[in-house]
Amino acid sequence: MLENLFKVLKNKRKVLGMNERNLEYIRKYNKRKAIEIADNKILTKEVLTKAQIPTPKLINVIKSYQELEKFDFNSLPNSFVLKPVSGLEGGGIDIFYNQDKSGRWIRADKSKATVSDLKKQITDILDGKYSLNQTPDFALFEERIKTHKAFKYFTYKGTPDIRLISFNQIPVMAFLRLPTRESNGKANLALGAIATGIDIANGVTTFAIHGKAGYIEYIPGTKLEVSGLKIPYWDRMLRYAIEAQKASGLNYLAIDFLIDREQGPVS
Amino acid sequence: MGEIFIQSGLDKNVVVIILLLPVVATMIGISRHIFGLRSLGIYLSLVITFIFFKLGVPQHESAYLSEPIEGLKYGIPLVLLVFSSTLLCYLAVKKWALHYYPKLSIVITGVTMILILAIILLAYFDFKNVLRIETFTLILIVSITEKYFSILSRKNFKTTLFISIESIILAAICYLIISAPFFIDTLLLYPYIILALLPVNYLVGKFSGLRFSEYLRFWDILTERD
Numbered sequence: 001m002l003e004n005l006f007k008v009l010k011n012k013r014k015v016l017g018m019n020e021r022n023l024e025y026i027r028k029y030n031k032r033k034a035i036e037i038a039d040n041k042i043l044t045k046e047v048l049t050k051a052q053i054p055t056p057k058l059i060n061v062i063k064s065y066q067e068l069e070k071f072d073f074n075s076l077p078n079s080f081v082l083k084p085v086s087g088l089e090g091g092g093i094d095i096f097y098n099q100d101k102s103g104r105w106i107r108a109d110k111s112k113a114t115v116s117d118l119k120k121q122i123t124d125i126l127d128g129k130y131s132l133n134q135t136p137d138f139a140l141f142e143e144r145i146k147t148h149k150a151f152k153y154f155t156y157k158g159t160p161d162i163r164l165i166s167f168n169q170i171p172v173m174a175f176l177r178l179p180t181r182e183s184n185g186k187a188n189l190a191l192g193a194i195a196t197g198i199d200i201a202n203g204v205t206t207f208a209i210h211g212k213a214g215y216i217e218y219i220p221g222t223k224l225e226v227s228g229l230k231i232p233y234w235d236r237m238l239r240y241a242i243e244a245q246k247a248s249g250l251n252y253l254a255i256d257f258l259i260d261r262e263q264g265p266v267s
Numbered sequence: 268m269g270e271i272f273i274q275s276g277l278d279k280n281v282v283v284i285i286l287l288l289p290v291v292a293t294m295i296g297i298s299r300h301i302f303g304l305r306s307l308g309i310y311l312s313l314v315i316t317f318i319f320f321k322l323g324v325p326q327h328e329s330a331y332l333s334e335p336i337e338g339l340k341y342g343i344p345l346v347l348l349v350f351s352s353t354l355l356c357y358l359a360v361k362k363w364a365l366h367y368y369p370k371l372s373i374v375i376t377g378v379t380m381i382l383i384l385a386i387i388l389l390a391y392f393d394f395k396n397v398l399r400i401e402t403f404t405l406i407l408i409v410s411i412t413e414k415y416f417s418i419l420s421r422k423n424f425k426t427t428l429f430i431s432i433e434s435i436i437l438a439a440i441c442y443l444i445i446s447a448p449f450f451i452d453t454l455l456l457y458p459y460i461i462l463a464l465l466p467v468n469y470l471v472g473k474f475s476g477l478r479f480s481e482y483l484r485f486w487d488i489l490t491e492r493d
């Protein structure tokens with residue numbers, strides 16, 4: 001018991017807790033203005049594009065009920081993503097993979113959405129259901145990123161994403177989130193996705209946890225080791241993270257990447 | 268000192284609640300940053316604490332102390348009833364393609380109807396005083412319904428249930444502390460001690476150490492040998 005206590009005191013600095021992250025990094029090194037930009041997906045897209053960092057192509061933005069009424073849903077492609085502009089923790093994001101013969105869009109779990117389902121989802125977004133403090137919001141459509149071949153056997157349906165933390169223009173930490181059957185194709189740890197650490201120097205995965213259950217060595221139900229996976233385009237993502245940091249003025253920055261089969265990493 | 272408030276025409280009950288509000292708010296801030304409870308439950312906990320408090324105050328005029336057993340006895344079933352009826356109404360309207368706010372209004376209407384029905388049924392079977400509802404608690408009930416609804420519509424059922432249980436437990440702990448007669452009488456006698464909450468909150472606001480929940484979560488890392 002006492003021995004553990006000493007170990008904890010000694011190891012405490014190894015863990016960056018939320019209190020410390022918020023106070024000593026986000027608050028201290030990021031300007032309010034820069035945070036406002038980061039919280040808005042459209043402004044973020046503009047800043048990143050200016051810095052020549054690719055982002056998923058914007059299909060359309062809906063800013064009001066009038067625009068929603070006038071919107072031609074037939075102009076949407078077979079596959080796209082619908083998002084709130086100022087969503088929190090991934091709430092309100094809907095991903096469609098294909099369209100059936102009667103024009104309904106199909107989700108990862110095979111459920112389908114009609115035009116009126118989409119309209120309802122968009123009014124919810126406009127009403128602020130997913131935004132901070134339920135303030136009115138805009139809805140955006142963007143292209144769906146197609147999973148890169150490197151992840152083909154490691155992921156279930158959805159697209160894995162990579163989060164890089166960069167501090168004062170030096171990438172310091174990174175992890176990969178892999179959607180699973182349990183998480184229903186979503187890269188969300190709380191729902192049961194897998195997260196693996198990434199060796200920042202060479203972009204190879206290290207240790208992994210599954211949801212909140214703890215460490216794992218293999219992708220559940222397979223003999224695939226979660227460690228040792230080389231993330232494609234690693235150096236390019238490191239460079240993008242630094243460029244994004246310069247462009248945004250966020251000195252403590254977390255940036256997410258998806259890797260597209262053809263385009264490579266997009267943020 | 269507290270007499271000044273009362274002489275200026277305020278009800279002693281109101282004075283107690285005014286003085287307790289910042290105390291409970293502070294306790295909840297501590298629960299987040301020192302213990303690591305999740306944010307969605309914080310507003311809920313504050314409101315539930317005062318539902319417990321109000322229900323524990325005996326219904327005669329001079330009463331201002333809250334009796335812990337009474338507060339929990341009336342409070343917990345009421346909060347659980349509100350939660351389960353919100354859930355029920357939410358499930359009923361979930362699939363309807365309606366705007367968010369009208370949907371919320373339907374749920375609030377449903378919850379009120381269930382509450383009225385429960386009161387009538389309980390009276391009919393002669394279980395008087397099982398549910399105690401008054402204006403103050405009713406307003407609080409509507410505000411927790413709104414909160415439950417917004418969590419339910421954004422998160423899944425499991426998360427909502429977890430947050431609800433967490434907030435009820437936190438509220439019960441806060442309530443048991445603030446309902447101590449010694450505590451309330453001291454506050455009434457020396458109301459200015461709430462000024463001491465300012466430095467407490469300042470310190471909590473500056474606390475950058477690990478949260479209790481993080482010690483548990485990262486125990487493996489914290490206890491490993493180099």
